[in-house]
Amino acid sequence: MTKPITEQSTLERVKEMTRQALEREAEKLLALDAVKVRISDAAGEGYTHLTVAPERAVDVSKTTTAKATVAALVAEGFSTEWEVRQHPDGRTSQALVVRWT
Numbered sequence: 001m002t003k004p005i006t007e008q009s010t011l012e013r014v015k016e017m018t019r020q021a022l023e024r025e026a027e028k029l030l031a032l033d034a035v036k037v038r039i040s041d042a043a044g045e046g047y048t049h050l051t052v053a054p055e056r057a058v059d060v061s062k063t064t065t066a067k068a069t070v071a072a073l074v075a076e077g078f079s080t081e082w083e084v085r086q087h088p089d090g091r092t093s094q095a096l097v098v099r100w101t
Contacts, residue, residue, distance in 0.1 A: 022058060026065035029054055030096065032072050039078075039098060053095035057087040061094040073098055 029052060042050045060066050061082045070080050082094045 022060050023063050023065060025054060025056075025058055026060040026063035029060060030063075030066050030069045032069045035069055035073070035096075035098070039100070043100065048101040049097060049099040051083070051095050051097050053085055054093050057089065057091035057093045059092075059094045061096070066096070070096070 035050075035052060038052065039050050054060060073080055077100075079099045081097050081099075083097050085093045085095050087093065
């Protein structure tokens, strides 16, 4: 017997869809190996920090991938912070700033 769809189950399903979409975005943007390559590239050009920001107004800062990458970078001695970015449509996102000075 199929369970009827209720308001709560729809809400929970939508929340899970959002969580999964944010995780996918974070995996593309904030995978540790990819961030380390970008850090190396930036350092090779003389920069002392790197900003990694999503193109869309989404907040990936609370994802599993973001937390793991930040923890690994901090463990290696980098400093990190999340910076609020304002988008033209008024929405905001979080950009990861990694510093090595």
